[in-house]
Amino acid sequence: MTKDPLTSTREALIKDTDHLKRDAGHIVEDVKKHASAHIDVVKDKVNDAFDMARDCVKEHPLKVVSVALLIGFLIGTFRRK
Secondary structure (H helix, E strand, C coil): CCCCHHHHHHHHHHHHHHHHHHHHHHHHHHHHHHHHHHHHHHHHHHHHHHHHHHHHHHHCHHHHHHHHHHHHHHHHHHHCC
16 A cells, blocks of 8 residues: 555654754743843843942942033033024
């Protein structure tokens, strides 16, 4: 008995589809792992930057207020028509 060509093609397509689904699942898992690792690194760097900024503000509060007022003055001046 010979197999019907359509049946064998359909079975091959089903098998290929199953392999593609599995491969896609593995790719998604890998991307999630790498993304979470990179997000943790970014979070650490952002936290360090905020800590440095907080320390700078604690050490030089008058300079920070002066710069904020200067920036506000410049923005207000140039926004006038």
